[in-house]
Amino acid sequence: MDGDADPGTVRPGGRTARVRAAVLRATGDTLAEQGFAHLDLADIARRAEVGKTTVYRRWGTVTGLVADLLTDMAEQSLPRTETGSLLGDLTANARLVRRTLTDPRQGALFKAVIAAATCDPRTAEALHRFYELRIQEWAPCVQQAIDRGEVPEGTDPHEVIRAVSAPLYYRLLTSGIPLDEAAADRAAEAAVAAARAGAYA
Template sequence: MELEARLNATQPGSVRPGGRTAKVRAAVLEATGEALADNGFHALNLDRIAAAAGVGKTTVYRRWGSAVGLVTDLLRDMAEQSLPASDTGSLEGDLRANARLVLDTLTDPRMGPLFRAVIAAAACDEECADALRGFYATRLSEWAPVAERGLARGELPAGTDPLEVVRAVSAPLYYRFAVSREPLTPDTAERAASAALAAAEAGAYVV
């Protein structure tokens, strides 16, 4: 997508490395994730990240430049490493799998606090917000084929927007996670998937 392409082209840490450079990137991003999960975005310090990763400060400053640069590259890496979309043979099965994946991510002891820190950073920093939009754009694009297959099987009305179907699954889960701070449970995920499926079948996402 255009936003993701712009991020890849312009943001610090955007060149995909190989060899030793890949190991440096992996170590720095691992340290960044741990620091975000433990202390949040505003405590992110490049000197401490370099020390935790076992790399030189100059390398971190030259390549990532700022805490925002670290978060941007971390989100890109998370999108790249995320599990691929399911193919259970039915739209219902695929949407339930998507809901469970989101649930497992947000309730994970490490990933949950990390996402909370990134969302908080995006609320007050436009570059972080751009990076977060890029992450979700990538994940939505990777899961859109489950709705496209549903369309091909006749499970959805013609003209249904696949992205909107997938977005409808995760939206209530993220609302509970980031806004209302209500508990997330397997039942919550099942309801989100069922509601998205019912709305899609009724034509709510036809464009």
């Protein structure tokens, strides 16, 4: 640990950014390995090799840590893909969701956060914010499809994006069936077909 100022008082990219990155990495690792119930601020500080008082002062609670982790994940998520067709764009979206959910660390992390969100309001709020940011990132693909005449005027872009990932999350959380690329492609195709038929208008 160097002798710089406390987190929040130095430029981004300095000690503040390094401490945040280390703490969030330790939080994500613990969530993925052991679940929400095993998150402990003192243990996270130890794993991140930062002072316990720094973690308590900056994040305060386990839910504060999880909220910041989700914010960071939303900020780090890949930008949308623009292929020139709604099917191409939504297929890219579905495959990105599928890769995230099948990643050994990320998939376990999302399962833990979703489980925690069912009984912890602050975690639920952070999870909702995460998904709202991701939906906002991809919604312009649908608006472009409306502008091109691929889907009807008045189609709700947010609902179309939700429709792509919904079957993938359902399969992950309820079925135990492997989440393969064919499932991602089907989710995109179904969302496009429904949007063209006016289901989201």
